[in-house]
Amino acid sequence: MFESAELGHTIDKERYDKEVPELRHKLLEAQYELVKKADFPVVMIIAGVDGAGKGETVNLLNEWMDPRHLATNAIRPLGEEPSGRPQMWRFWRALPPKGHIALFVGSWYSIPLVERVHGDMKRGEFDERVEEIKHFEHMLADEGTLVLKFWLHLSKNGQKKRFKELSKKKKTAWRVSDTDWKHLAMYKQFQTVSEHLLRETSTAEAPWHVVEGADERYRNLTIGNQILRALRARLDQKAKPVAPVRAPSRIEAIDGVTILDRLDLEKKVESKDKYNDELAELQGRLNLLSRRRKFEDISVVSVFEGSDAAGKGGAIRRVTQALDARKYDVIPIAAPTDEEKSRPYLWRFWRSLPQRGRIAIFDRSWYGRVLVERVENFCSEPDWMRAYGEINDFEEQLFKNRMVVVKCWLQITKDEQLRRFKEREQTPYKEHKITDDDWRNREKWDAYKVAVNEMIDRTSTEWAPWTLVEANDKYFARLKVLRTLADAIERVL
Amino acid sequence: MFESAELGHTIDKERYDKEVPELRHKLLEAQYELVKKADFPVVMIIAGVDGAGKGETVNLLNEWMDPRHLATNAIRPLGEEPSGRPQMWRFWRALPPKGHIALFVGSWYSIPLVERVHGDMKRGEFDERVEEIKHFEHMLADEGTLVLKFWLHLSKNGQKKRFKELSKKKKTAWRVSDTDWKHLAMYKQFQTVSEHLLRETSTAEAPWHVVEGADERYRNLTIGNQILRALRARLDQKAKPVAPVRAPSRIEAIDGVTILDRLDLEKKVESKDKYNDELAELQGRLNLLSRRRKFEDISVVSVFEGSDAAGKGGAIRRVTQALDARKYDVIPIAAPTDEEKSRPYLWRFWRSLPQRGRIAIFDRSWYGRVLVERVENFCSEPDWMRAYGEINDFEEQLFKNRMVVVKCWLQITKDEQLRRFKEREQTPYKEHKITDDDWRNREKWDAYKVAVNEMIDRTSTEWAPWTLVEANDKYFARLKVLRTLADAIERVL
Numbered sequence: 001m002f003e004s005a006e007l008g009h010t011i012d013k014e015r016y017d018k019e020v021p022e023l024r025h026k027l028l029e030a031q032y033e034l035v036k037k038a039d040f041p042v043v044m045i046i047a048g049v050d051g052a053g054k055g056e057t058v059n060l061l062n063e064w065m066d067p068r069h070l071a072t073n074a075i076r077p078l079g080e081e082p083s084g085r086p087q088m089w090r091f092w093r094a095l096p097p098k099g100h101i102a103l104f105v106g107s108w109y110s111i112p113l114v115e116r117v118h119g120d121m122k123r124g125e126f127d128e129r130v131e132e133i134k135h136f137e138h139m140l141a142d143e144g145t146l147v148l149k150f151w152l153h154l155s156k157n158g159q160k161k162r163f164k165e166l167s168k169k170k171k172t173a174w175r176v177s178d179t180d181w182k183h184l185a186m187y188k189q190f191q192t193v194s195e196h197l198l199r200e201t202s203t204a205e206a207p208w209h210v211v212e213g214a215d216e217r218y219r220n221l222t223i224g225n226q227i228l229r230a231l232r233a234r235l236d237q238k239a240k241p242v243a244p245v246r247a248p249s250r251i252e253a254i255d256g257v258t259i260l261d262r263l264d265l266e267k268k269v270e271s272k273d274k275y276n277d278e279l280a281e282l283q284g285r286l287n288l289l290s291r292r293r294k295f296e297d298i299s300v301v302s303v304f305e306g307s308d309a310a311g312k313g314g315a316i317r318r319v320t321q322a323l324d325a326r327k328y329d330v331i332p333i334a335a336p337t338d339e340e341k342s343r344p345y346l347w348r349f350w351r352s353l354p355q356r357g358r359i360a361i362f363d364r365s366w367y368g369r370v371l372v373e374r375v376e377n378f379c380s381e382p383d384w385m386r387a388y389g390e391i392n393d394f395e396e397q398l399f400k401n402r403m404v405v406v407k408c409w410l411q412i413t414k415d416e417q418l419r420r421f422k423e424r425e426q427t428p429y430k431e432h433k434i435t436d437d438d439w440r441n442r443e444k445w446d447a448y449k450v451a452v453n454e455m456i457d458r459t460s461t462e463w464a465p466w467t468l469v470e471a472n473d474k475y476f477a478r479l480k481v482l483r484t485l486a487d488a489i490e491r492v493l
Numbered sequence: 494m495f496e497s498a499e500l501g502h503t504i505d506k507e508r509y510d511k512e513v514p515e516l517r518h519k520l521l522e523a524q525y526e527l528v529k530k531a532d533f534p535v536v537m538i539i540a541g542v543d544g545a546g547k548g549e550t551v552n553l554l555n556e557w558m559d560p561r562h563l564a565t566n567a568i569r570p571l572g573e574e575p576s577g578r579p580q581m582w583r584f585w586r587a588l589p590p591k592g593h594i595a596l597f598v599g600s601w602y603s604i605p606l607v608e609r610v611h612g613d614m615k616r617g618e619f620d621e622r623v624e625e626i627k628h629f630e631h632m633l634a635d636e637g638t639l640v641l642k643f644w645l646h647l648s649k650n651g652q653k654k655r656f657k658e659l660s661k662k663k664k665t666a667w668r669v670s671d672t673d674w675k676h677l678a679m680y681k682q683f684q685t686v687s688e689h690l691l692r693e694t695s696t697a698e699a700p701w702h703v704v705e706g707a708d709e710r711y712r713n714l715t716i717g718n719q720i721l722r723a724l725r726a727r728l729d730q731k732a733k734p735v736a737p738v739r740a741p742s743r744i745e746a747i748d749g750v751t752i753l754d755r756l757d758l759e760k761k762v763e764s765k766d767k768y769n770d771e772l773a774e775l776q777g778r779l780n781l782l783s784r785r786r787k788f789e790d791i792s793v794v795s796v797f798e799g800s801d802a803a804g805k806g807g808a809i810r811r812v813t814q815a816l817d818a819r820k821y822d823v824i825p826i827a828a829p830t831d832e833e834k835s836r837p838y839l840w841r842f843w844r845s846l847p848q849r850g851r852i853a854i855f856d857r858s859w860y861g862r863v864l865v866e867r868v869e870n871f872c873s874e875p876d877w878m879r880a881y882g883e884i885n886d887f888e889e890q891l892f893k894n895r896m897v898v899v900k901c902w903l904q905i906t907k908d909e910q911l912r913r914f915k916e917r918e919q920t921p922y923k924e925h926k927i928t929d930d931d932w933r934n935r936e937k938w939d940a941y942k943v944a945v946n947e948m949i950d951r952t953s954t955e956w957a958p959w960t961l962v963e964a965n966d967k968y969f970a971r972l973k974v975l976r977t978l979a980d981a982i983e984r985v986l
Contacts, residue, residue: 001951003949003950003953004746004751004752004946004947004949007750007751007754007755009750010748011747011748124620127617127620127621128620196955199885199951199954202881202882202951203882204875204878204879204882207878210950218747218748222746225747253497253500253502254711254714254715254718255503255504255711257502258497258500259496259497259500262500382697385697385700386697388695389695389696389697392692453497456496457496458494458692458695460496461692462689
């Protein structure tokens with residue numbers, strides 16, 4: 001990867017002075033067009049060896065472009081988030097909206113690189129991380145993000161020379177730290193690991209640009225030109241991308257039988273007394289679990305999905321009743337805001353991940369992508385098809401990070417739904433709970449059944465299984481939800 | 494993955510008898526359209542648990558469709574190819590041309606699944622294999638192949654019932670083997686591993702279809718309908734796929750300096766005597782290496798690329814002179830044949846991989862994809878961009894399989910090329926060596942330089958590094974080639 005970045009590339013002052021004004025003008029022009037169109041976001045990584053000019057490049061880009069639409073993220077890599085969120089959380093938070101550029105110095109590459117070089121990360125885990133990075137960047141690209149990755153390179157001698165130069169002058173000596181000299185001594189190891197890392201992650205959708213860092217003018221012009229070229233290519237794109245038709249992939253049984261049809265929806269609790277007894281017992285159990293010492297070391301992500309009027313709200317209330325109000329958040333998911341719409345669809349859920357010792361209760365969730373968005377054609381088939389894998393990746397990251405993922409699907413019969421809709425219309429204080437949307441959704445009952453069936457097939461994993469809740473009897477449903485949650489938490493404590 | 498395939502799906506005889514004739518008619522119609530258009534090939538995998546009807550499905554498809562354009566490959570998985578080729582070789586060989594369908598019973602999934610279940614494959618290696626499979630199928634899809642994967646499923650009880658039924662009747666008892674009963678005892682392990690394997694490899698471009706296998710009519714109708722739907726979707730596709738514009742990814746230095754410019758092309762051998770001495774010595778060394786006992790346990794893949802008239806042919810002759818004619822094959826690569834054009838571009842090279850104890854000498858190679866095909870726009874930028882990764886994957890498989898990959902790029906100056914072109918025109922027996930193409934390529938000298946520079950940057954790997962050969966002096970070039978080859982072979986013996 002580095003062969004052509006050790007050739008001693010240079011640009012003379014005359015050419016530099018001549019080309020820079022024009023380049024800056026065009027860069028700004030492109031940036032304003034990006035802001036105005038707000039069609040896609042840009043994620044830019046500036047990485048590379050110490051002393052090759054990462055800091056200078058960031059400063060330069062902030063000078064050449066309009067920093068109001070360019071966010072610089074100097075994110076220090078951490079082995080573990082103190083808040084207990086997955087490692088990718090800080091990067092997800094910093095993802096730019098459409099029309100904006102986010103510049104990352106220090107990125108999802110930092111930890112695997114440094115830990116692997118120092119031998120703190122085994123080969124197997126490193127390979128796993130590389131795959132995760134590829135999946136992440138693939139998702140970004142699929143969601144329309146322009147991903148630009150620059151690696152500033154210096155040969156070992158070049159790095160040494162640079163450190164010596166900087167050390168000599170009072171004004172710049174502070175820029176060379178002890179760590180820098182230590183890294184120089186490990187140049188070979190850094191070189192080997194980063195070459196491997198770069199080659200593996202140099203994909204068609206997010207290739208690395210290796211830039212020789214020794215000559216400042218060469219470096220600046222190269223990076224400026226590459227950014228301009230990438231922006232222009234995207235901005236000037238005429239043809240709308242068309243995905244190739246692939247194998248139609250829906251899981252849809254020709255006899256019309258889905259997993260939901262095999263549920264015994266008539267299951268019920270014998271009596272109200274029995275319900276009250278069990279409810280109290282389960283709520284007590286859940287409360288005690290949430291107060292255990294070890295609970296502070298995990299967090300819980302619970303997801304409630306279900307047919308309209310299946311009783312999600314009621315079930316959630318029985319859960320929250322059991323908990324200290326400081327322990328949980330209920331996150332109702334409605335149509336996405338503008339903020340959310342202009343980022344990858346999982347962004348809003350990353351935002352709401354709980355800290356350690358807390359329970360997040362999602363009233364509807366990321367599964368909207370493969371339910372309402374699929375059924376209503378809010379996204380294309382390739383989009384919801386790739387969502388299964390993206391969701392599994394997401395939940396796997398939660399699981400690996402000691403988050404308990406509990407997913408409940410509440411199901412009622414079509415008749416029962418009708419009964420409840422009518423009841424809602426006739427009960428004054430329930431009136432607000434029934435809208436035209438609900439009636440419209442009801443017409444798509446069968447399409448939803450197919451979507452739910454496929455969702456359960458493709459996203460019920462070892463680390464985050466679905467629980468199907470028979471919900472014609474509200475009491476039965478609530479008890480099952482509480483029991484599922486308590487059992488799942490107990491298993492990890 | 495299997496939730497919706499344990500629901501006891503059935504289709505009654507009446508519906509089956511009514512729908513089958515129509516389905517068969519439409520399937521045949523689609524197949525003939527596929528043959529006639531010859532736009533894309535179809536790869537179909539029939540996998541699943543024993544007793545779920547894999548064999549019956551293959552027979553059925555051969556009956557329902559025209560077997561002249563449907564090749565059935567019952568490839569027994571092998572831990573290692575006796576010929577020493579990589580494990581994927583037998584599957585590459587069986588890839589269908591455009592317009593044809595290849596049916597695989599036993600596929601690239603068999604070995605990882607079985608070995609993992611029996612604990613003969615560690616988790617790390619299994620994960621690596623899963624990634625290889627994903628890359629392979631991604632490549633197939635990118636090359637236009639329609640990939641259809643069916644997994645026939647039975648619950649544990651279903652499998653037991655089925656084995657008992659078959660065993661009872663004389664006519665079918667032979668179908669249940671001891672291995673089948675053994676596998677039944679390991680049902681849980683098979684289930685766990687295959688669920689994981691299927692989920693990981695159920696990608697947007699090649700998703701699995703899980704089909705409940707218990708009811709024959711349900712199974713047949715489901716598979717038939719899915720195939721029909723997939724074929725029709727592709728055949729009826731109106732819009733030509735347009736790849737989204739991604740970050741332009743070319744490595745192209747703004748000062749115009751490439752790796753080739755830093756070569757000292759004036760290097761030469763002092764005298765003809767010196768050349769003759771060294772030549773004899775190196776050829777002798779190579780010959781001895783090829784006769785070592787351990788040489789029978791490896792194979793060598795050597796690649797010769799270079800500017801026109803750089804002396805590839807002469808260098809290759811000096812290599813073959815040193816070898817027993819039974820030990821090597823020279824594979825000259827010209828424009829692809831029709832046979833080759835209708836398959837993924839790497840197919841022709843897989844065909845020519847050497848057996849153990851042999852040396853394959855490629856006179857030009859798969860690198861044509863990122864050289865001539867790039868420069869002449871024979872393929873699109875996204876196509877040659879993904880080729881770097883595909884080529885690295887390919888060479889890594891060779892390396893892992895104890896194949897020594899040696900790649901030489903022969904470079905001359907533009908002046909020296911002119912001198913040689915003119916000499917060729919004026920020497921009667923060399924006249925055939927110079928064509929209009931050569932003159933045309935010469936006009937694209939700079940574009941080739943950029944392409945070679947990027948090729949070396951992106952495909953010089955630990956396991957298959959490039960050697961740049963300064964070739965203005967033919968003697969020098971030949972000796973360097975021989976030395977490179979001998980050194981590389983010696984290192985592994």
